Amino acid sequence: MLLAEFVERAADTGLVFMIKMDGPRPRKKWTLRINKTPFVVDDYWMGGGDHETLDDLLDRARRSVAELPGDWSWIGEPISDADAYAELFEAIGAKGELFIVQYSLDTKWVLFAAKDKIEGFPTLDACVLEGLAKLGW
Secondary structure, eight states: OOHHHHHHHHHTTTEEEEEEEETTSSSOOEEEEEEESSOOGGGOOEEEEEESSHHHHHHHHHHHHHTSSSOOTTTTSOOTTHHHHHHHHHHHHHTTOEEEEEEETTTEEEEEETTEEEEEESSHHHHHHHHHHHTTO
């Protein structure tokens, strides 16, 4: 499975899934936020946290999402491109940049980079490529 597939499959259940690389932070630069929509007081749920690596973040995502009702039998499948995304995001972070990608059914892929927010990317790759361009890579 690809990272984009993992995030999109989780979001198919109504989750908003955000991954952040916080380059200026000295440690635990990876942040995960998963929210259940709609944001109704009696039906609110959030998972996530700060992590040292993308693998740690994905392990947390798997545990958090698996707590929710539904068929999560696929959740443990390996993510074949996780190392490539980790390397790229770590390089961005090493330059002191903040880089965020988010996905939900409503907005599709959203990019937060170079103090801009751009919504509506059809794929994670398109989102990341635009982010790299915004950062002058």
